[in-house]
Structure formats: C-alpha cells, structure tokens
Amino acid sequence: MNILLSVLVIFAFAFVGPFVGKYAEKFSGWILALVPLSVFLWFAGFIPEISGGEVFNESHVWVSYLGINMSFYLDGLSLLFALIITGVGTFIMIYGGGYLAGDPNIGRFYFSILLFMGSMLGVVLADNIIALFIFWELTSISSYLLIGYYHEKEESRKSALQALIVTGSGGLAMLAGFIILSIITGTMEISEMFSQSLAVSEHPWYLGMLILVLLGAFTKSAQFPFHFWLPGAMAAPTPVSAYLHSATMVKAGVYLMARLNPVLGGTIEWTYIVTIVGAITMVVGSWLALAHTDLKKVLAYSTVMALGTLTMLIGLGHEYAVKAIAVFILGHSLYKGALFMVAGTVDHEAGTRDVNLISGLRKTMPITATFGCIAALSMAGMAPLLGFIGKELVYEAALSANVFPMALITVAVLANIAVVASSGIVAIRPFFGEYKEHDKHVHEAPASMWIGPAVLSVLSIIFGILPFLIDGTIISKAAASVAGTPELVVSLSLWHGINAALILSVVTFLSGVAVYIFWNSFRDSRGFQGYSSVFGEAPRKGYENWLSGTLSLAAAQTRFFQNGYLRHYLLTVLSFFVIVTGFTLVTKTDVVMAASFTDIMFYEWVIAGVIMIAGLAAVLAGSGLVAIAALGVVGYSISLLYIMFSAPDLAITQVLVETLTVILVALVLIHIPKFSTFTSTASKVRDAVIAGATGLIVTLIILAVLTVEFDPFMTEYFAENSYVVAHGRNIVNVILVDFRALDTFGEIVVIGVAGVGVYGLIKLGKKMIHKEEETTV
Amino acid sequence: MISEIIISFFLLSGSFFVLIAAIGVVRLPDLMMKMHASTKAGTLGAGLVLVSVGIAFDEISVLTRVIATIIFLLLTAPVAAHLIGRAAYYVGMDFWEGTIVDELSDEKTKNADSTDSNVKMNRKASES
Amino acid sequence: MEPLLAIVVGVLVAFSVYLMLRKNLVRVVIGVVILSNAVNLLIFTLGRLDRGIPPLIPFTESVPSEVFANPLPQALVLTAIVIGFGLFAFALVLTYRAYTEIGTINVDDMRMAEPPYEGEELPETAVKGEETDS
Amino acid sequence: MSHILIYPLLIPILTASIALIFFKSRVFQRWINVLGSGLLLGFSAYLLYMVQSDGIQVLQPGNWEAPFGITLVADLFSALLVCVTGLKAFAISIYSLGDMDERRESFGFHPLYQILIFGVNGAFLTGDLFNLYVWFEVMLITSFVLLSLGNRKTQIDGAVKYVVINLLSSLIFLSGVGIMYGITGTLNLAAMAEALQDGENTGLVITASMMFLVSFGIKSAVFPLFFWLPASYHTPPITVTAIFGALLTKVGVYSLVRVFTLLFTQDIGYTHTILLWISVPTMVVGVLGAASQYDVRKILSFHIVSQIGYMIMGLAFFTKIALAGVIYYILHNILAKTNLFLVAGVAQKYVGSYHLSKLGGLYKNYPLLSSLFAISAISLAGLPPLTGFWAKYTVIYAGLEVQEWVVIGFALAVGLMTMFSMTKIWMGAYWSKLPDKAPVASDPGFKPVSGLHRVALLFPVMLIAAFIVGLGIYGEPFFRILFDAADQLLDPSMYIEAVLNP
Amino acid sequence: MILDTVLIITFAALSISLVAGMARLLIGPSLPDRVVALDLIAYIVIAFIATYSISTGTADFIDAAIVVALIAFLGTAAFARYIQKAGSSTKDDRI
C-alpha cells in the first residue's frame, strides 16, 4: 500500500495545488514543495535496505480480468529515479512558486506539475507494464498541459501538440509492443519477465516487439530523428523545462530501456539498434546546441546529447556501461536541473535568454552566477564534480565496447567537445564580460529561485568529491538493476590514474575550449548552418509535412466520400449491398432456378403482370401524380394478391393505406411544381444496372429460400390457442392484439410519432425558432 | 342448380359490364365520354357481380354486406365522376369533335371570379 | 405461385432502386413506397402461400379442424404496412418542407447541411426542358 | 418470468403518452420528462443488478410461451446497455431543461424524447427479430422527427439524407427478417439460433446475414454506409445531437453484435472477415473526416464513425476479451460522446458558436467546463486512465492476441489521429484567445447563460464525467460484468436455454 | 360445373378489363384520364374480389370489397382536388 500511497499522495495534492496557489500565493511554492520533499524523505529511508540487496514488491488488484495490477517494484534503479524525481521536484516546486509568482494561472501550473510528478513516479515504480504505460501516458498528458502553459501563444500550442503527437505515437507503438511482450511471456509483471529473457529473445515476434517498444522509448527520450520536439518544448515555463525536459520525463525512455535491458537486451538486434541510435543522437544533439543563442535551446540540445549518451550506454549494456548509466543519470539531473533553473532566472530577471544580448550578470546576480557556473562545470565534465566521473565512465564504456569501439569513442569525444563549448556558452556568456544595460533593471533573484540551483550544484560537488556517499549505496544497485544482476561492485573515484579515458578528457576539454572561442564565427559558417538544417530542421519539417500531408489527405478523402450528394451516398450503399450480398450468394449457395410456374392461375399471371407494368409506369411517369396513380394500381393489385392468398385483413389494410397515400401525395404535390432535370444516359444506365442487380439478387434469394422445407409449427399453435385462450377467431387480429401485441404497440407508436412529427414539420414555422440559432453555424 | 344459373347470370352480366366499362375507358374519344362508361357500366358491373355473391352464400350477413356495398357504390360513383369531370373541365380539357355545345363555358365567362379555384377558369383561356 | 411472386418482388425492387437514385426527391420517396410494397410481398411469399383459406376460425368451432393459411406473415406484413405508411407520410411531408425551405426538390441542389467545399464546382442542375429525369 | 423487464419500456412510453395527453403544458412536460428519466435510471440499474445476480432474465409479454409470443430478454449485454441508456436519458433530460427552446417543446420534444428512449430500450431487450425491426422503426421515426423539428434549412437538408438512407436500411432489414423467417419458420432469436444449429442451408443463412450486415451497418454508420451521419447529425439542437450521436448508432452496433454472435456463427471465417475488412476503413475514414472539419459537431460526428470501426473490429476478432472490449467500447462511447456533445453545447451557449474559428478563451474563462471537456476528450482519445483507454486497450489486446498486426496498426494510428482531433478542439476552442468574430464578442445582443440554466447544463455533464472517471480509475467490478457478458455472447446456449426452457 | 366455366369466363373478362384499365392509365394522356382509369380499376377490383369469394366459397373477402367501394372514392376526390387546385393541364402530363 505504501508505494501506491506515495504516488497517490502526489496525485491528491495535484487537486489541492490550485487552491494552495490561490489562497497562499506567496508561499504556495514552499508549501507545496513539502509534498515531494516528504515523499523524497520516505524513499530515502529505503536506501539502506535497497543497498543491502533487498527489493520491494507491492501489488494491488486493479483490473484482474485484464491481468493489470497496480503493482510496484522498488529496486536500485527505480529508487534512484524516485529520488531524482522527488528530490529535484522539491526544488522545482519552490522555484516554480517564485518564477510564476503573481501569475493568475499558477494554480493550473501546480495541478499539472504535481500530476506529472505523480505520473513520473508511477512510471519508474510500476512493475506491471500496462500500469507503467498508463503512467507513461499520463506524463504525456500533463507535459502537454505544461508545454502549452502560455496557451494563448500559438507557438506554445504548436509545441505542445508536437510533443504530444511525437511521444504519443511512440507510446501507442510501445503499447502494442508491451501487449505482445505480455503475450509472449504470459505475464504483465516486469519482475516476472526477468527470468524469461531467453524465451523472449528467441521468440519469432521478438524483433517486431522490440522495435515497437523502442519506438516508445526513443520518442519519449528524444532520440534522433524524434529529437526535434524537445527544443520545441522549451515554450514551456522554465521550471517545467528544468523538470520535465531535463531531469525526469525525457529520461522515462532511458529508464524504460534500462529497466527492460535484462529482459530484452543482450541480443544483437538490441545492441545494434540502441547503440547506434544513441550514438547518433549523442553527436547530433551536442553539436546542434551550438547553433543556438537561446540559453534554453542550448541546454535542450545538450540534453538531447545526454539522452543519446544514456541510450548508447544501454545499448552497450556491459559492466562499464551500466555503471556509467547510473552515474550519468544522477550527474546530469543535478547539473541540468540547476542550469535550466539558472537560465530561467536569467530570463526572468533580464527579460531575455539570448546570450548575445546579456553579459556580465555576475555583478547584479552573483548567487545565481555562482551556482550556474558550478553546474556548467559539472556539465563540461570538470573535476572534481560528479559530471567528471560520469564522463570518464562514458569514455571507459565506449572504450570497452563490444561493437565498433573506435567509432563509439570518436562519437563520444566529438559530442563532449561540443558539450564543453556549450557549457562555456551557458556559464560564461551571460555572467561574464561587460554588463549590458537592459530595459529591465536586473537584480538578484529571490531565494526561491536560487535555492534549487544552489543545492543541486553543491550536490554535484559533494558527490564528485565524496563519491563513496553514493557508489556503494544507490549507484551500484541501480547499475545492477540495469545489468540484471543482483550484485555489481561500483567504486567511484575522481582519480583513476592516467588512463585512456583521462587523456581523452583532456583532449576533449582543450578542443571544447577551442570551439567555444571560435563559436561566433563557427556558428555562422555555411557548413555548420547546413548541418544544423539537416539534423535540426529536417526532422521537424518532416513532421510538419507529414502532419499537413495527413490533413490534406483527410480533406481530400472527406471531399470524395462525404460529398453532400444523396444520390452518391445511395449509390455507394446499394453497390455495397450488391457486392456483399451478390458475392455471398454466388459463392456460398448453389444458385439454381428450381422455380416451378405450373400451378399459377391465368388471372394471377395477369395481376402479377399488371403490378410489374404499373410499377414500370411509376418509374417512367413524367409527374409525381401520374406516378402515384400508377402506384395506386400497384397497391390495388397487390391487395388482390393478398385476397387470393387468404389475407383479407391485409387486403383491406393495403387498400386503405394506398388510398390515403394517394390523398397525401395529392395534398403535397399541390404545392410542388413539376420539375424536370437532365440526367445523362451514362448515369441512367449505371443506375439501371445497380437496380437490376439488386432486384435479381432479391429474386434469387427468395427462390433459394423457397426450396427450404418450411415448418408450420407456429401456425398450429396459433390455431389451437387463438379462440380457446385468446377468445378471437380472426387469428391475424389475435396475433396483432395479443400474441404479438408488442409489435402492434410499437407500430402505433410509430404512426403516433409520425403524426406528431408531420404536424410539427408543417406547423412549426422557421420564424418561430430563436433568431440566434440561425446564425450559429 | 337454379341458383347456380342465377349466379352465373349475374356473374356473366356483371363481368360483361365491367368489360364494357373498360373498353369504353380505352376507346371513347374524350374524358367525359370515358366517364360515362366507367361510372355507369363500372358501377353496374361491380354491382351485378356483388349480387351474385349475395345469392351464392345465402347468408343474411353476406347479403346485408353486399347490399351495403352496392349502396356505397351508388352513392360514391356519381360523386366521383362529378368531381373528376368538374375538375378536368375547369383546368381545360379537350372535347372530341362531336361536341356541339358547352353552356357551362358561357356561364363561367359571365362570372369568372366567383369560384374557389385560383387557376384559369376558362377552357378557351387555357387553350390560348 | 411463389416463384412468380419472387420475380414480381425482384422487379419491384429494381424499379424502386432505380427511382431512389433519381434527383427528384418525390421520385425517391415513391421509390421507397414501392420498395416497401416489395418487401411486404417478400415476407408474405416467404411465409408460403395458400389459396382461399383465410386464417379465420369458423363460428362453429373453437379449434379449427382444417388447415388454413399461415397467419403470422399476414400479421407481420400488416404491421409493416402501417409502419411503412407512417414513415412514408413523414418522408413525403419532409419533401414538401424541403421544397418550401430550400426551394427545390432536386437532391443534388440540397447542400445546406453540407455546403460545397472550397473551390468545388457545382454541377449544372435543374436544366429544364431537354430531357426528363426518368 | 421477470416483470422487471417491462419497466425500461413501460416508464418512458407511459411518460410519453401522458406528456402527449398534456400537450399544452410545457412545464408539466418538462418535469414529467425528468421524473420519467430518473425512474428509468433506477429501474434500469435494478435490472442490471437482477441480471447479474440471477442470470439472464426473460419475460413473455402476453404470457405466450416462446417462441410463439414476443420474448423480452435481458442478458448482461442488454442490461448494461439499458442501464447506460437510463443514465444518459436522465442526464440529457436535465440538460434539455437548459437547452430546448419553447417552440420545440410545444411541438412535442419531451414525449418524442421519451419515445426515443423507449425504442432504444426495446431494441436492447427484445428477443424477437421482427420485434427488433419494430423497435428500429420506433427509433427511426422518432429520430426523423427530432432531427427535423425546428425546420431550419440545414435540418431539413440533413433530414432528407438521413431519412432516405435509413429507410433503405430498414427495408433491407425487414427483407432479412422475412428471409430468416422463411428459412427457420420462427422469429424468436433463440428459437432461430437453435434452428440454425443443425448447419443446414448455411450458404443461404450467410447470404441473409449480409443483408443484416448492410442494414445494421447503415444504422451503425460503418464504411461505406455512414454518409447519412455526418450529413445530418450537426443540424439539430445539441440536445438532440447528443441523444443521437451517442446512442442511436450503438443500437446498430448492438444489433450487429447480437446477430453475429447468436445467429450467424456458421462461417466465422467468412462473415467476420468481412466485418474486419469493414472495420478498418471505417476507423480510418471517420478519423480523417474528423481531421478535416472545423465545426465541433462535425468533428464529433465523424468520430462516431471512426469509433464504430473499433467496435466492429472487436466483433470481428470474436474472442471473449474482444467482445468484452466491444461492450466496453459501446458503453464508453455512449458516455464520452454524450458529454462531448453536451459540452460543445454549453460552449456554444457561452461563446455563441460551434465553429473553431469563432470559439476561444474557454480555458481561460471557464475552468469547470474546460476540465469537463478535458475529461471526455481524454477519454475519447483513448488516453489513460479513463474509460476510452480501457475500451481501446481491450480491443487492441484482443487483436494482437489473434495476430491481426495490420489491423491493429491501423487501429493504433487511428488512435493517434483521434487524439489529434481532440487536441484540435482543445486548442481551437479552449486554449486559443477569444476571437473578435465570436458572437459573444461581436454581437451585443448575445446573452450567455447564467444561474439555474447553467446548473441544468453542467450538472448532467458532471454526472456523466463522474462515471467516465470512476469507471476508468476503478473498473474491476465493471470488467467482471463485461467478461460475464462476453461469456454469454460467446456461448449462445445460455441465451437459448433461458428463453426456450425457462 | 357450369359455375366453374362461368367463373373462368368472369375472371378472364375481369383480367382483360384490368389490363384495359391499366392501359388507359398508362396512356393518359391527361391526369383526369388516368384518374378515371384508376376509378375503373377500383370497380374491377371489387368485382374481382366478389368473384373470388364465389370461386373459393369464402365470404370473408367481401369486407375488402366494401372498403374499396367506400374508400376508392376518397382517392378520386383527392385527385380531383389536386387537378382543380394545381391546374394540371392536359398537355404536359405525358408518361
């Protein structure tokens, strides 16, 4: 119950949040931060047990019929994520309260961000894959609301939609993948799948299922070529970007791959796909960062790089890789969360995030500048920060890769060079150099807005200098979870001696500095512009073209099918009837003309002929009245048939109805002038063919049914009971008012409604309806 | 046997008149003439056949219904003919060449605006 | 007799389908009426036919001693006739309303609920004279 | 013999006839309408309880043993639908107090409304094929009248298309009834199913089944038979659209499910493959149609078509979980669709339009309405954890189980497009700024609703939203009923036994 | 015995009449012509029903004849009303 409760508490506060925002404006962020904080502390309490090798399973029946339980699995990996989510979340709440202070919509912010927080927590804790998926989708919904926070700006709406569509489509693919996975394994609990790894990878559906699942992970984690939504999502308020788009949501995909690595990983397919996609994303993202001067965009692309790195590491999956994953996730969350907040603070205070427009802010906002720089150093992979350890581990992992290590190490170095340069951009450009005067008087941000960066960047230092605080406890267990082994010794340290990784780090740093120095001219160079448009713009354009293509396809097909012409509709319906019924008749039955015309009286021939000829007259009639006169003959003749075949009630009814029909038509046609139209011969022929085919099919079916022996057992029952029980000698009438009174009741309801309806149709004039209704189209 | 003959007589004569009516409706040259045939011969023919039914069944309930039917026919047939003839006349019908007089036309030209119809009253007017 | 009626039904169905595909809404409604007659005949025929033995129990008996025509299809058709009549009355008056409100009974011209798409070319309709819509 | 079965029919029609007798008093009609709907909801819920606890309920009106009279049967599938109809009827009866104009009321809206519910319940409860036809006609004529009541040009035009195509459908249905009677000699569904079990005349029966496919296909608006729906559903007042949009097509689906589980299971490889082929273009064409529209009512109308596709798809899979999914889908769609139409109506009353270009500012100004829309839209888009997700999930699971990869691929893509068009409404009407050409901004005579009116409009939406959320978050008991219902559908012997050997 | 032959003759006469009536209905040329034909067909139907009652020995069909006699007249009245109101002329009522 407890793990579930931790998630539910956050959800519950999502609904409280708006009220807190409304009634405790100034302190709302601080107050609401207590929610993630208390959950963080609660999870922190698990550290000893988890590091002692325990895992926690918790399961609640939810929809047992579908095998879907609200079950949770707490091990090193999920604990690490849970701590990041609630830990970073605590500072985000505080920061958000400050950042959005005075915004009338702050309540909606609290609602969405807490909803998101709970969902994200659910994703990392869920054991049941469908439960995981549900939380996963909830993160999509809440992030949609958050990205579109400034919803009156079209840009925000577009970005929100883009993120939703990209991650949503991946999510749907993933759902299919999950279901297939559960069909393969016979369970929906991830913890029960670990033991079936072999069976899964040898299953013929494996590759398809894998691709589907990975699509979900890749889109969510902004892997190339789906990465474009992430920079777009920067339309969100900065606390959102800091939280969702760096520390948590984008890592959901990474988490998923890490979580399923023991089940799905280790195969050739997995290694190739995941590693290559990760590597490409890593290098593409890192360099794209350099194409922008918007602080958030730079950070966003460096996040893409980080996600690529993590993905690549998961693809590799060996011991170094899993260690690197755990450390890199934590390190990245700390520095990137801090940097986003710093960027937001700069924007908030200076009114812009363009590094070309701001500089020298360290003088007016020293605290922010300090922590921003620390975080940037961590990002650049400088000792003695945690980022350094993470980067070293990445290099070591690449070096010991089992597939094309040379290529991977090149990619890693290249990517990190760009990261170093990016770090320079985000740390040096705004804070150092000459102070520029701004429209807005820039001053230090309130405590709520620097406490987050402060704590996170300080943690980067602490964990960097004192890695034993984390390695044996949380990191090693997280790495073990990814590897799918119970134990994995991780011993982190800043100094490993002079090894290949260290040399690469030095090279990286120096090159990065060089890139930073020449950044301005580099950014404007043609080659780089081309690179940026191919890898940055093209996928987004692809998405947009796909969207507009789909919309024009939609419009075209709707114009074609729903074209407003009744005759077209009818023609389609009738053609369909002819096709399905005719085809079935021809293929499924023996169409034999077993008809015998021997027992027919001559006057019956005449009446039948009259019916058909009068019917033809109705078809050919030049006016409605003539047609209805012909129809009268059809009706009278049919009533004669009813007489001949022992149905006096029917005959009388037919005559009465026929006559009233004539009266009604006459009354109506008095008002409608004769009208003639031109119809092409081609369409007449077409209509005649459809008409003929329909008629033929009906005739053939009747003839076929007539060959079936008819069991008159109902007739006997009616005969026996009609008078004796129902006191009526006219059996037809007894059927109508007694045996099948319900039919008759329905029938009188029909004509009753028809009466009311016709009356309304005629009497309820158009003018009587409210005027405004006419105008609302 | 006797009754069979009587029934046969009524049946044959009835169907004969119905046939005459039908032939008349097909052959006679104008609408009024056709109505002469259908109203008179048709009513008579149907009536005679009905009489044969009344005789054939020799039941009071059948007989009364037959009589009722005949009365209804006699009541409605001339009214129907009148309605059709009048309506056809007012909207302008063609008379056959043997028509020598139309006193109604003279009457209607006298007071053209006194009827309930909103269409052209006059045969000649509609022909022009 | 049943096979002959099968043909009658088929022919009526063909006529009605052809009428329903016309432009003139009055014709379409007449097509529906014919179709409804045809379907009634279909049910009647498929209940199998008997001549001259209406399902009436004589006053002298309480349980009929002789066989008679199947009463059930008769009751069904009777119900169907009445229902069809109600629907027909409505459809007819709707035609009338279409004429008074939209000003036409040409179904091709009825594009109020589904106005023409942008740039759509409307067909030449209601061309009087040359040929009737038959 | 279970008398409870008659109440879902008796209550609405009694209400309607009393309302008709007191034609002249609008106020009386309004309240008897609400009262009747409330009673109906209560009795429907009780019926569901009875069926769940005591098994399939059967009533022989007139006390004639089956198959000689007309049998009323409630299995779980029927009872569920009756129950949700009762809920919907109650909600909309309240909504109509705030929406319906006086003229329409004095020309019979209230009795017509009750009669429509009567017809729908009749169709759900009857165990007789011809009687089903009668119920269809009751619904049909009532929907004709409700659709055209008001006589606006668009209404008349929409009604013409609706009427003609639906009349064709009815007549095809009636022919099918005649043919099935001609083959089996009975009209009782259970007796017919029993008679068909011997496997004779299979080809002929399958041919007849195609007529039902076409007829019910028109009613449920599947491809390529759906045209009447987007042509007409946006034309009447929103209350009427909501009644139609959510409920009427589902009766078509109900009937398809009924006959293709009870009667036509001789050649599933053939019939249900055709159903599958129909379902995919239905989903796709419907959702693309929605994507091309800008009138909220039209978007929602096309969505009806699309979602019918999912239901037919589930029927085609023909496994237990698939059928449970179909039932879930039907129920979910009734709730979500109703709410979306109702919400659109409220928005129209606030801002003055149904067109996205004239809507806006709703999120900013009407948070309650926005959240009600969001709930329904998220549900309809199939996002968790609301009803739409479970519906979609169950059907898709079933499809993957039977390895219909391509079909499921389409279903998932359609799900994405559904989400897209829900966001289209959300962004166009809720997130965007109130445009200058919105009637509320540009027409000085425009009066948004207020006070009690607003309560009448929003209460029913909240009621239904509560179900959407509640069933979504905790569906265990509901799924138990659904799986039992699917069991009953897959094993017709229970149904046959209950009717023929009570 | 005689009656059987007579009945055949009667049916034949009525059948021919029916065909003739329908021919007039088809030919027209004016709407009133067609209405007269329809009126005639009603009489033929009455006679048909009556004859059929005799041939089957079932009097129950007579009620249908009564109804035709009473009701067909209404249809004719409606047509007449239409002709007079709408002024349907002789010329353009071609089939």
Added chain:
Amino acid sequence: MNQFIINILLAVVWAAVTGTISLGNLVIGFILGYVVMLVAAPAVDTEHYTRRLRLAVFFIFYFIKELVVSSIRVAKDVIKPSFKMKSGIVGIPLTASSDLEKTLLANCISLTPGTLSVDISDDGNTLFIHAMYIDNEDVDAVRREIKNGMERKILEITRP
C-alpha cells in the same frame, strides 16, 4: 323525435351489417348509433334525416333500372366501330331547391342514360350535365327530358 328514429335506424343498419338480428345486437347498435350521432351531430342536418333515408331506399330500385338501361346503351356504343353521336354540356334550370334534392338529382342523372352531372352553378339554379347523346342536335330536347323525367320523379317523392 326524429333523432330517436335515426338512432333506431342506425341500430338496424348495425344489426344488418353485423348480420345478427338479436336483441343484444340491436341494443349495442343503438348505443353505437347514439355515439355516432353524438360525434356526427354537427355534420348532419338531422332534421331531414328520416326523409333522406326513406328516399334512399326508395330510389335504389329506380336507379338500378335506369342504370341497367343506360349501361346497355353505352355498351352498344362502346363496341361500335365509330362514334356518330353528338354530345355537349347542357345547362338545366333547376326546380329542385334543397341541397339534398340537387345532389340526388345530380347523382341520378350521372347514373342514367348518356348524361353525367358536371357542376351546379354558383347560384345553385342551374345543373350542368354532359350529354352523350344530343339526338338531332336538339339541346332543348335534352333539357326537357331531364326536367320532365328525372327531376319531376324526384320532386314527386321529396315533396309529397
């Protein structure tokens, strides 16, 4: 008083159409007749009902005779290969004054040889008939024949 008689008559008609002349059936017929009269009262000018009914019965046989005669003549002409007669619409000045008399006359004329009532003039004083046979093109002869034949016979009965 008249109304009571009408009621009795309706009861008899009822018994006749139902075909059971029992006391019970007559009573039912009487009650029904009463109801019908209640409904029909405004429609029917009950004052003249008795006379009307008597006339109806009286005339039936007369009609039938005339009908047969006229039909035979029409039959002859219908079968003849060509039509030689002269016809036309003739106005008959009416002596008959009440609506019933006029209607009766008009119907009788329609059912008798070669004549068909077309219309009654708006002032109600002239009956226009279509005469199939205007022998010798003598229009007044037709007029005379009607006035002295049919109209007189009717008036003799309606005005004793």
Added chain:
Amino acid sequence: MNSVILKTAARLLFPLLLVFSIFLFFRGHNEPGGGFIGGLVGASAFVLFAIAFGTEVTRKLLRIDPRILIGWGLFFALVSGIMSMMAGDAFFTGQWIFPVLFGSEIHLGTPLIFDIGVYLVVVGFTLAVIFALEEEN
C-alpha cells in the same frame, strides 16, 4: 371543394363511414377488421368531411386535437397492459370477463382495450397529417 354535391354526399357518408368503422373495429377480433382498419375507415370519414368542408369545421367536429388523441390512444393501449400486470400476469396478458347481456355472452378483454388504443392512434395520426396538410392550402 366548393361542390354542393360533394358536401351533401359527405354529410350522408360521414355517419355511414363512422358506423362502418366501428363495425369493422368490433368484429376485428373474429373476422377481418380490427383497430387499425376500423381506425383508418373512421379517419376517412373525417378526411372526406375535411375535403368537402375544410378543416376548420372538421376540427370542431372532432373536438379534440389529433395529437392528444394519439396520446390517449397510447395511454389506452398501455392501460390494457398495466391491467394485466395488476392482475399479476405478464404485461399484455389478456384479461377476460364474460358478462351476459340480453341472453348472449359477450367476450370482453383487455385486448379490446388495446385495440381501442390502436383505433385512437390511427385516427389521431391520420387526422394530424391530413389537417396539417390541408391547412397549408
């Protein structure tokens, strides 16, 4: 239509049609006829009257709005079913009494009440339609 002949004939035929409709209605249980047929013939009486005299007069003759007649018709039909339920039987189960009137036993049952409902609805429907259309002229 302004025709003396038609008007007079209509006055004569009106009560005849009405009697005939009731006749058809009552015997329907044993011979051809019944609520629907009887109702249509009964409605025809009013239709004829409306054609001859116009709807205003005919409405006065009918005294009740046809739509309300429809309501009553449905109500009657329902009452027959409710009576069955009150007797403890299934809806629409025929309940019969056999009073002896002037020596002959009469069969009276709820199906008769049901049929009255049918009759009323048919009359209401036909007249609602015809009146409305007539009044458009």
